[in-house]
Amino acid sequence: MKIAISMLALLPIFVLTACTNNSKTISSKSKIESKPTPVLQTDRYTIVELDDPIHKYVLDQIINISLPKNLNLTVKDGMEYALKQSGYSLCTNSDINVLYESTLPKVQYKMGPILLNDALHVMAGPAWNLDVNDVEREICFHLKKGYSRKQQPISSVKQEPQFETYQAPPQMIETKELKNVETKGGKK
Numbered sequence: 001m002k003i004a005i006s007m008l009a010l011l012p013i014f015v016l017t018a019c020t021n022n023s024k025t026i027s028s029k030s031k032i033e034s035k036p037t038p039v040l041q042t043d044r045y046t047i048v049e050l051d052d053p054i055h056k057y058v059l060d061q062i063i064n065i066s067l068p069k070n071l072n073l074t075v076k077d078g079m080e081y082a083l084k085q086s087g088y089s090l091c092t093n094s095d096i097n098v099l100y101e102s103t104l105p106k107v108q109y110k111m112g113p114i115l116l117n118d119a120l121h122v123m124a125g126p127a128w129n130l131d132v133n134d135v136e137r138e139i140c141f142h143l144k145k146g147y148s149r150k151q152q153p154i155s156s157v158k159q160e161p162q163f164e165t166y167q168a169p170p171q172m173i174e175t176k177e178l179k180n181v182e183t184k185g186g187k188k
Contacts, residue, residue: 058086059132064112065119067104075123076100078108082119083139091133091140098149099128099141 039047065082067073076099079090090100104123111119120130120139128141143149 058088059115059117059120061086061116062113063116063119065108065110065114066112067109069106069109073104073109074100075102075104078104078123079120079139082116082123086116088132088137088139091138093140095149096128096141099124 037049039049041047063082065078067078067081076090079100083089108123111122114122117130124130124141127144127147129144131140131142132138133140
């Protein structure tokens with residue numbers, strides 16, 4: 001009973017504190033505007049949200065890469081696999097064959113979820129910049145400033161062995177040919 005009386009005594013205090021409003025009103029100038037998400041009704045009960053324009057750029061798509069670990073793939077193989085359904089292709093340039101012919105690290109055989117653009121950067125490595133030609137839908141790479149290709153020392157460049165040749169004077173060649181012709185024809 002004492003609890004009920006004390007609760008009744010505290011009730012007006014609770015009511016008075018609950019009715020006070022300490023929140024500030026938001027002025028009409030600072031209204032938050034939200035754009036409705038565009039939707040498309042594809043069926044009677046199916047509505048599909050259309051993507052934002054930011055997701056329409058192909059290289060910003062999220063992909064998963066899973067390559068067979070039992071193959072020895074090059075960086076070019078990995079990049080071509082990543083670009084397979086994007087509509088983009090790798091450019092052909094002799095300067096980037098150093099990159100393309102490099103072995104793809106096994107840790108990069110499985111990546112994702114990752115942006116396609118980021119996957120290409122990871123495969124190329126920190127020394128390469130990615131160039132995108134959206135007109136021809138081509139992906140190319142060039143070395144960043146401060147990096148240079150390894151030059152082969154002159155001694156390690158393969159050269160074809162040079163043989164010394166000796167040619168007999170023309171007179172000796174003619175006489176041998178004549179002797180061979182005479183023996184074949186039955187004359188000695």
